[in-house]
Amino acid sequence: MRRRPDSIPLVKADTAAIAALVTLLRRQTEVDLQPHWRLAPATVQAEGCLIAQGFETWSIAERNEKQHIAWPRGQKTLWLACCWTIPDRCDRWPVADMALRLALTWWAEAAEVYVDGQLVQTGDLFDCSSRVLLRDMAQPGDRLQLLLRLVSPGHDDGALVRSQLIFESSTDLPELSFLGQELAVVNSFAEQLQPELLPKLEAIAQSFADLDCSQADTADRLARLRDQLAAIAAPIRQRRVSLLGHAHLDLAWLWPVAETWEAAQRTFESVLQLQAAFPELTFGHSTPALYEWIERNRPDLFVAIQAQIAAGRWEVNAGPWVEPELNLVSAESLVRQLLYGQRYSTETLGVQNRVAWLPDSFGFCWQLPQLLQQAGIDTFVTQKLRWNDSTQFPHGLFRWRSPDGSEVLALMSAPIGTGIDPEAIANYSWEWEQQTGSQESLWLPGVGDHGGGPTRDMLEQARRWQQSPCFPQLQFETLTAYLERLGDRDRLPVWNNELYLEFHRGCYTSHADQKAYNRQAETALYSAEVWASFASLLTGADYPKVNLEAAWKATLFNQFHDILPGSAIPEVYADADPEWQQAIATAHQVKSEALTAIAAHIAWTAPPSSTAQPWLIFNDLPGDRSTVIAIDGHWRIFDLSGQELPSQFTPTETLVAVTVSGMGWLGLWREAAIATIQAIDPTAPLHLSNDWLSAEIDPETGDLLQLRDRQGRELLDGQGNQFQRFQDQGQYWDAWNIDPAYEQHPLPSPELQSLTWLEQGPLRWRLRRILSCDRSTITQDYVLTVADPWLKLETTIDWQQRHELLKVAFPTTVSAPVATYEMAAGAIARPTQPQTPAEAAQWEVPALRWADLSDLQGGLAILNDCKYGYDCRDRQLRLTLLRGSTWPDPQADLGQHQFAYAIYPHPDSWQAAGVAPLARRLNQPLTGQPAPFAQGALQPSQTLLNWNADQLLPLALKRSETGDRWLLRCYEAIGQTAELVLTGDRTWQIGARLDGLEQPLSSSSTEVQPWQIASFELLQPTQEN
Structure with missing residues (x-):
C-alpha cells in the first residue's frame, strides 16, 4: 500500500x-x-x-x-x-x-x-x-x-x-x-x-x-x-547505503488473487532478466505462499529463482506464510504462519529465515518478538509506523521486547515502492544516522504493491550515483549482509510494548464478515485438532494431517493484511468467502469424524429405559465447565445413574444444566418427551439475575438500567448496553480509517420498537428487544442462564447504513488508570486517561476476545465472539460493532450480521475473576453428539487431559508436522509463573520442551514463566519418558 x-x-x-x-x-x-x-x-x-x-x-x-x-x-x-x-x-x-x-x-x-x-x-x-x-x-x-x-x-x-x-x-x-x-x-x-x-x-x-x-x-x-x-x-x-531490490506484492487488494499470480510472474521474470544485465542486483522477496504457487504453476520460473537463491543474489525474506494482519489473529494462527512459512523455506528453498519481513501490516502485537524468536527469527523489519498520523515513532533500530522478555532486533526500514531518488535517499540516510548513530542505511528500490520491482532505469541511476563524489557509497547486497554490519545490539534502545499504528483504526471493524469467519476458523481448527488427536491416540483413527493443513493454509492466506482487515475490493471477498467456508467446514468434518470414532469406543451401562439413547457432551478446554446446553428436540435427560435432570423446554429445544470435566466428555441418556412449554408472563418485571449478577432493563429504551455483581456492587453509571451511532466519513482511506472527529458527529440512537419476554426460566431467561434506525434493524436477546456468570447479548443486525459507526457503550462506576485488553497469548494494559500524544492517539484499539475495566473492588469485562475494536475513556468501555465504508468495496458490511457479546461484572481483579478463560469458553461452546450403543474400552464420562494451573490456557493439541510426536501448546495468561502438572483419568507424561518449529529444546522444564508461550511433547501412557 x-x-x-x-x-x-x-x-x-x-x-x-x-x-x-x-x-x-x-x-x-x-x-x-x-x-x-x-x-x-x-x-x-x-x-x-x-x-x-x-x-x-x-x-x-x-x-x-x-x-x-x-x-x-x-x-x-x-x-x-x-x-x-x-x-x-x-x-x-x-x-x-x-x-x-x-x-x-x-x-x-x-x-x-x-x-x-x-x-x-x-x-x-x-x-x-x-x-x-x-x-x-x-x-x-x-x-x-x-x-x-x-x-x-x-x-x-x-x-x-x-x-x-x-x-x-x-x-x-x-x-x-x-x-x-x-x-x-x-x-x-x-x-x-x-x-x-x-x-x-x-x-x-x-x-x-x-x-x-x-x-x-x-x-x-x-x-x-x-x-x-x-x-x-x-x-x-564515508557513509554507505545498501540497496536491496524489492517488489512489495499485496496478495489481494484492489485486484483479485488471480491477478496477483500474474503480477508475480511478470515481476519475477523481470527481476531475473535484470539480474542477467546488472550482475550487481540483489533482490529480496517474502511470502512462502507465493513461492509455493510459482513452484506448482511455473516450475521453469521456480528453478531459475532457486538458482539465484543458491547464488546469493535472491534473498528469501519471509518468516510467515503470508504478510498477515497482526492485531486480529490468534497466537496459534501466528505460530502456524511461522511454522508453515519456515518449513517451506527450509525444505523447498533451502533457507531458514532469520528475518520477519512485514513492511505493510497495520500494527504489531506485543507478543510477536516471542513468537518470532521461537520460530528461529531474530530480526523484524517494517516501515509501516512511518504512516503514524499523530506522533513520530522514536526509533529506527531497537530491541523489541515481548512481555516474557523475549527480544528481536527491530528495524524501521526506508519506505517501500520507491526508486533511486538521490535526495530522498540522502535525506533518509541522514535521518537514519540521527536516529541510530549508524552511517550505514538500507534503501529498497522497486515498484511495489502490485509488484513490478526494480526497473532498468533505477539500476542505471544507481550506477550513475555510485560514481558521484558527493553521495554515499552505494552497494547492492542482501539484507543479511547489511544486518551483520550493524554492530553491537546491546547498545540499542529497548521498546517494551506493542507497536501501535496510529492509523487504519477502522480495520479492526470493517467487513465484519471477515472477522467472523476468522474467529470461526480459528476456534474450529483448534477443536478439530484436539479431537482428532484424542481419536487417534484413543482409538487408532487416522490423523487427517493433509486436510487440516489445507484448512490452516486457507485460513492463513485469508489473514493477509488487506483481506482480513476488510480493505479490499468485492472480487477479493468473492474469492475469500468460499475459502473461509471450506476451511471451517473441513474443521467441522474432522471434528465430527473424530467424535464419532470416540463415541464408537465407549462402553455404556444399562439405559434407564428401553427407549433411552446415549448422548455425549464434549469439552475441548481444560477445567470443569458448568453451563446450560441446548439439545435439538424435546427430551427427558438422565445422568448415568438413571437420575432425571431438571430441564426446560423451548419450542424447538431442550435445555439442561450440566458440568463437563476438562478436555473430556460427559455421558447422558435422552428419551423422547412430550414438551410442556412454560407460559410466558408478558408483564413480568424486566429483571434478570443469577448467582453471579443481576440486571434491570429500561422499558423505554431496552438498555440496561442497572448491573450488579454477585456482591451487589453497581457497575453502571448511566444506561449501559446502549447503541451509539456516529457519522464516519471524509477519510481518504475509507475502509481503513475511522474519522478521528467522529464523536463530534453523533447520530440519533436506534429507537426501541418492542421488548418481549421469550423465555423465563428456570434454566434460561431470554428477553428480546428490537430497535430500528433509518433503514437498519437490530434484534437483540438478553440471555441469562443459571450456570453462566455472564449476561449474554445475542445480536442480529440488518445493517443498511453508509459512512456510519456503530458502538455499544457501558458507562461504568469503575475508575481506573488503565483498561486491559486481550492480545495474542496475553493481555495488554492501555491508559484510560492519556498523558502523552502517543497515548492520546490510541483512541481506538484492537483486542481479541475480551476487554476489562477494573479497580481494586472489581470491574466489568466485555467478552465477544467476533469483534475486535474497543475504546475506553472517562470510565466508559465501548465495543465497536459495525462501520459502513464504500471504498474499496461499495457494499461493505451491508446486510445481516449475527454475533454475540457478553458482559461479566465481577469482584476482584480480572485475573482472579478468570476473565481470560471465560472468554475462551464463550468462543468454544460445548459440543453435543448422539452415540451408538457400544462396548469399547472408554468410559461414558471421562477427563482425558487436565492440568492444575488455571492460568495456563491451551493454544493447540496436535500431531507434530513430522508425525513423530504429539504436541501440547499453552501460554501463561495472567502474568504469574505456573507449573504444568498434568491430571486426568489417563497418566499422560510431559516429554521434551519444543520450540515454535516443533523442534526439541535443551530445557525440559515444566515451569512456564509469566506471559510465556510453551510447547511440550505429550507422551502417551505406554511411552517411556
Missing part, C-alpha cells in the same frame, strides 16, 4: 545562494512540462499527428495551487497532449547530442504514455512514476509528440503531479541538473548532520552566483564547482 505521491520537495536551505544555485543548475537541463499540456478530446487518435487533429486549438490544461493537473474522481479519463520542439539550448546550456528523458509522476488508476504515436509505458496507482527515454541523442529542431491517457481512481481525484524533460550527459561532467542534485545532497547533509559546513557551502554558492551558462568557460567553472563540492562532501563518502 502506498500514499498518494506529491510534488518533489524543494531544497531545505537557510541560505539563499545555495537555493538559487540549485535552481539555476536544474534549469539548464530540466524543463517543467506542466504548463505545456493541452486537453485532448476523447476522440484523439494516439497514433495520428496531433497537429493535424487540431492540437493548437485545444485548451491549455489548468493547474491547481500545487501545480498539479487534476481531474475528477470516479474512473474518469483524461487525455493530455504536448507538442514540443527540442531547442538549441535549455535555458542557456546547449543540449545537442544529450540524451532526453520524460519524467512523469501521476495519481491515476491507469496510465498510458504515447511518444510519437507509440505506446511506450503503462502504469497505475502503484507504478506511478516513469522516466521514459525519448532520444538517445537529442537534435535541436526535432519535434516531440507526447500523449497521456490517465484514468482517475474511483475513490479520489486524479492528478498529473509532475512532468519534466531532462537532458542527460554522457560525458565525464554530468548534466547540470545532476550537479544541482549533488549540491542539494551536500546542502541537506550540512543542514542535518554538520551545520558547521553551511557557511563554507554558502560561500561557494555565492562565488558562482554570476554563473552564465552561455559563456565559453562554463564547463571549466562547473568542473571547479564540482571539485569544491567533492572536497566538502568527503564525509558523505
Whole structure:
C-alpha cells in the first residue's frame, strides 16, 4: 500500500545562494512540462499527428495551487497532449547530442504514455512514476509528440503531479541538473548532520552566483564547482547505503488473487532478466505462499529463482506464510504462519529465515518478538509506523521486547515502492544516522504493491550515483549482509510494548464478515485438532494431517493484511468467502469424524429405559465447565445413574444444566418427551439475575438500567448496553480509517420498537428487544442462564447504513488508570486517561476476545465472539460493532450480521475473576453428539487431559508436522509463573520442551514463566519418558 505521491520537495536551505544555485543548475537541463499540456478530446487518435487533429486549438490544461493537473474522481479519463520542439539550448546550456528523458509522476488508476504515436509505458496507482527515454541523442529542431491517457481512481481525484524533460550527459561532467542534485545532497547533509559546513557551502554558492551558462568557460567553472563540492562532501563518502531490490506484492487488494499470480510472474521474470544485465542486483522477496504457487504453476520460473537463491543474489525474506494482519489473529494462527512459512523455506528453498519481513501490516502485537524468536527469527523489519498520523515513532533500530522478555532486533526500514531518488535517499540516510548513530542505511528500490520491482532505469541511476563524489557509497547486497554490519545490539534502545499504528483504526471493524469467519476458523481448527488427536491416540483413527493443513493454509492466506482487515475490493471477498467456508467446514468434518470414532469406543451401562439413547457432551478446554446446553428436540435427560435432570423446554429445544470435566466428555441418556412449554408472563418485571449478577432493563429504551455483581456492587453509571451511532466519513482511506472527529458527529440512537419476554426460566431467561434506525434493524436477546456468570447479548443486525459507526457503550462506576485488553497469548494494559500524544492517539484499539475495566473492588469485562475494536475513556468501555465504508468495496458490511457479546461484572481483579478463560469458553461452546450403543474400552464420562494451573490456557493439541510426536501448546495468561502438572483419568507424561518449529529444546522444564508461550511433547501412557 502506498500514499498518494506529491510534488518533489524543494531544497531545505537557510541560505539563499545555495537555493538559487540549485535552481539555476536544474534549469539548464530540466524543463517543467506542466504548463505545456493541452486537453485532448476523447476522440484523439494516439497514433495520428496531433497537429493535424487540431492540437493548437485545444485548451491549455489548468493547474491547481500545487501545480498539479487534476481531474475528477470516479474512473474518469483524461487525455493530455504536448507538442514540443527540442531547442538549441535549455535555458542557456546547449543540449545537442544529450540524451532526453520524460519524467512523469501521476495519481491515476491507469496510465498510458504515447511518444510519437507509440505506446511506450503503462502504469497505475502503484507504478506511478516513469522516466521514459525519448532520444538517445537529442537534435535541436526535432519535434516531440507526447500523449497521456490517465484514468482517475474511483475513490479520489486524479492528478498529473509532475512532468519534466531532462537532458542527460554522457560525458565525464554530468548534466547540470545532476550537479544541482549533488549540491542539494551536500546542502541537506550540512543542514542535518554538520551545520558547521553551511557557511563554507554558502560561500561557494555565492562565488558562482554570476554563473552564465552561455559563456565559453562554463564547463571549466562547473568542473571547479564540482571539485569544491567533492572536497566538502568527503564525509558523505564515508557513509554507505545498501540497496536491496524489492517488489512489495499485496496478495489481494484492489485486484483479485488471480491477478496477483500474474503480477508475480511478470515481476519475477523481470527481476531475473535484470539480474542477467546488472550482475550487481540483489533482490529480496517474502511470502512462502507465493513461492509455493510459482513452484506448482511455473516450475521453469521456480528453478531459475532457486538458482539465484543458491547464488546469493535472491534473498528469501519471509518468516510467515503470508504478510498477515497482526492485531486480529490468534497466537496459534501466528505460530502456524511461522511454522508453515519456515518449513517451506527450509525444505523447498533451502533457507531458514532469520528475518520477519512485514513492511505493510497495520500494527504489531506485543507478543510477536516471542513468537518470532521461537520460530528461529531474530530480526523484524517494517516501515509501516512511518504512516503514524499523530506522533513520530522514536526509533529506527531497537530491541523489541515481548512481555516474557523475549527480544528481536527491530528495524524501521526506508519506505517501500520507491526508486533511486538521490535526495530522498540522502535525506533518509541522514535521518537514519540521527536516529541510530549508524552511517550505514538500507534503501529498497522497486515498484511495489502490485509488484513490478526494480526497473532498468533505477539500476542505471544507481550506477550513475555510485560514481558521484558527493553521495554515499552505494552497494547492492542482501539484507543479511547489511544486518551483520550493524554492530553491537546491546547498545540499542529497548521498546517494551506493542507497536501501535496510529492509523487504519477502522480495520479492526470493517467487513465484519471477515472477522467472523476468522474467529470461526480459528476456534474450529483448534477443536478439530484436539479431537482428532484424542481419536487417534484413543482409538487408532487416522490423523487427517493433509486436510487440516489445507484448512490452516486457507485460513492463513485469508489473514493477509488487506483481506482480513476488510480493505479490499468485492472480487477479493468473492474469492475469500468460499475459502473461509471450506476451511471451517473441513474443521467441522474432522471434528465430527473424530467424535464419532470416540463415541464408537465407549462402553455404556444399562439405559434407564428401553427407549433411552446415549448422548455425549464434549469439552475441548481444560477445567470443569458448568453451563446450560441446548439439545435439538424435546427430551427427558438422565445422568448415568438413571437420575432425571431438571430441564426446560423451548419450542424447538431442550435445555439442561450440566458440568463437563476438562478436555473430556460427559455421558447422558435422552428419551423422547412430550414438551410442556412454560407460559410466558408478558408483564413480568424486566429483571434478570443469577448467582453471579443481576440486571434491570429500561422499558423505554431496552438498555440496561442497572448491573450488579454477585456482591451487589453497581457497575453502571448511566444506561449501559446502549447503541451509539456516529457519522464516519471524509477519510481518504475509507475502509481503513475511522474519522478521528467522529464523536463530534453523533447520530440519533436506534429507537426501541418492542421488548418481549421469550423465555423465563428456570434454566434460561431470554428477553428480546428490537430497535430500528433509518433503514437498519437490530434484534437483540438478553440471555441469562443459571450456570453462566455472564449476561449474554445475542445480536442480529440488518445493517443498511453508509459512512456510519456503530458502538455499544457501558458507562461504568469503575475508575481506573488503565483498561486491559486481550492480545495474542496475553493481555495488554492501555491508559484510560492519556498523558502523552502517543497515548492520546490510541483512541481506538484492537483486542481479541475480551476487554476489562477494573479497580481494586472489581470491574466489568466485555467478552465477544467476533469483534475486535474497543475504546475506553472517562470510565466508559465501548465495543465497536459495525462501520459502513464504500471504498474499496461499495457494499461493505451491508446486510445481516449475527454475533454475540457478553458482559461479566465481577469482584476482584480480572485475573482472579478468570476473565481470560471465560472468554475462551464463550468462543468454544460445548459440543453435543448422539452415540451408538457400544462396548469399547472408554468410559461414558471421562477427563482425558487436565492440568492444575488455571492460568495456563491451551493454544493447540496436535500431531507434530513430522508425525513423530504429539504436541501440547499453552501460554501463561495472567502474568504469574505456573507449573504444568498434568491430571486426568489417563497418566499422560510431559516429554521434551519444543520450540515454535516443533523442534526439541535443551530445557525440559515444566515451569512456564509469566506471559510465556510453551510447547511440550505429550507422551502417551505406554511411552517411556
